[in-house]
Amino acid sequence: MASSIIEALKRIFIPVERDDNEPEPQQAQEPQQEPELKPAQKPIQEFPQEKKEPEPEHDEAAHVVQVQEEVVEHLIAQLQALHGKEDQVKGLKLWTTDTVTALALKGNDFNKLLKLRLDDAGFEKTQLTGREVIVQLAPEGARSLGHGVSFTLSDDEPASTVVCARITLSEVSGYGTLAQPCYILDTALKTEFRVGRGRIGSRDAHWVNDIVVRDDDSDDVMRHFNSYVSSQQALLIARDGRFFLQATPFGCRDTGGCATKIISSTTVRELTDTAQLHLLHDGDIIELGTRVRLAVSFA
Numbered sequence: 001m002a003s004s005i006i007e008a009l010k011r012i013f014i015p016v017e018r019d020d021n022e023p024e025p026q027q028a029q030e031p032q033q034e035p036e037l038k039p040a041q042k043p044i045q046e047f048p049q050e051k052k053e054p055e056p057e058h059d060e061a062a063h064v065v066q067v068q069e070e071v072v073e074h075l076i077a078q079l080q081a082l083h084g085k086e087d088q089v090k091g092l093k094l095w096t097t098d099t100v101t102a103l104a105l106k107g108n109d110f111n112k113l114l115k116l117r118l119d120d121a122g123f124e125k126t127q128l129t130g131r132e133v134i135v136q137l138a139p140e141g142a143r144s145l146g147h148g149v150s151f152t153l154s155d156d157e158p159a160s161t162v163v164c165a166r167i168t169l170s171e172v173s174g175y176g177t178l179a180q181p182c183y184i185l186d187t188a189l190k191t192e193f194r195v196g197r198g199r200i201g202s203r204d205a206h207w208v209n210d211i212v213v214r215d216d217d218s219d220d221v222m223r224h225f226n227s228y229v230s231s232q233q234a235l236l237i238a239r240d241g242r243f244f245l246q247a248t249p250f251g252c253r254d255t256g257g258c259a260t261k262i263i264s265s266t267t268v269r270e271l272t273d274t275a276q277l278h279l280l281h282d283g284d285i286i287e288l289g290t291r292v293r294l295a296v297s298f299a
Contacts, residue, residue, distance in 0.1 A: 064104045067147050071105065072114050074145040076121045091154025095138035098148050099275045105133045105149070137277045139240060164188045165241040168297040169211055172285065176225040176292030179212035185236065185243075193236040195251075195288070197229040203250070207232050213292055228289030230258045237277060243296075244277035245286060261287040 071094075094105050104110065138150035145151055170182035185193050193210040201207030209231070217223040233251035237244045250257040252274050260271045262278055263285040271278060280286075284296040 067101060067104050067149075068110050068113055071145045071147060071149050072110075072117050075114070075151060076117055078143055078145075078151075080121065091152075093132045093134055093152045094145075095134050095136060095142055095150045095152070096148050097135065097137060097273075097275050097277070099135055101147060101149060102133050102135045102275075135275050136237070137239075137244070165238060165243070166298070167236070167238075167243045167280070169236075169286070169294045170297065172293040172295055176229070176288070177214045177217050177219075177222045178294075179214055183211050185210070185238070187238040187241075191238040193238075194232070195234045195236060195286075196231045197226055197233070198231050201232040203232060211236070211294070213288065225289070225291035228258055229292050230289075233258060233288050234260050234271075234286075236280075243280045245271065245280055246277050247271035247274050249274050251288070258289045259287070263287055263293075 096102050096105070139152065142150035142152045165187050167185045168182055169178075169185070171178040179199075194207060195211040195213075196207070196209040197213040198215040199209055199212055201209070213226050213229045213233075214222075215226060215231075217226060230248070230250035232248050234248060235246045237246060245260070245262060247260040248257070249255040251260040252271060253259050254272045255274060262269045262271070262280065264281065265283065269278065280296050282296065282298040286294040286296060288294070
């Protein structure tokens with residue numbers, strides 16, 4: 001009895017030596033929670049995108065051919081009605097204000113097409129003498145061929161086509177300065193007048209201005225206003241007793257130049273097409289660059 005009590009006390013107070021090779025008792029592991037299973041995701045259905053048909057590109061070559069064909073067709077029809085089939089086509093002039101159309105009418109392809117169609121129409125002896133393509137507004141009496149093209153013949157022009165006219169351009173006080181206070185342009189002397197800053201064009205030594213905006217004004221403010229005017233700003237063209245203003249590429253903002261405007265009592269027109277002629281009226285104001293102004297007078 002006493003010995004069993006002693007053995008029990010030993011087990012309580014005397015540590016028991018453990019064999020190193022004896023495996024440690026494993027601790028009870030808490031049961032792991034199984035990962036929550038997400039409902040199976042349906043694959044995203046990709047719908048095939050509709051293939052967009054490429055937009056048809058504008059066929060410039062086809063357009064040029066169409067213009068050439070229609071101009072020739074209308075021209076021959078009008079020649080047949082006017083002159084018969086054996087006459088010569090003398091002094092043929094084609095008029096248009098569109099530079100692209102003008103290029104289409106100037107090439108050898110158009111010349112060959114016109115000659116071929118004239119032959120087919122019975123104009124075997126027709127001679128295309130003095131043919132010109134002019135990028136300007138057609139004169140009064142010109143016959144339309146469509147696509148903004150008109151034509152005249154030398155027979156259409158009277159013996160004397162010169163109608164003399166005068167226009168006075170005067171500087172507007174406080175709006176830039178001219179080399180002389182006013183210019184009187186007489187069509188009896190010439191029919192095309194150049195406008196720009198300084199006497200000679202800075203990009204073309206052959207460009208000599210008839211209406212000169214000063215480039216040497218002693219007044220700093222006026223010299224500053226004048227500096228916005230190109231040395232090759234615009235043209236004044238006389239025709240049939242009327243005057244037209246035409247911007248050069250250097251006097252048109254759409255082509256990287258300076259602005260050219262016509263200010264009337266009711267409207268302000270900026271010249272955005274260097275092939276277009278703009279009719280001037282008595283009392284108009286021509287504005288060059290940002291400030292320089294010229295008063296127009298037919299009195």
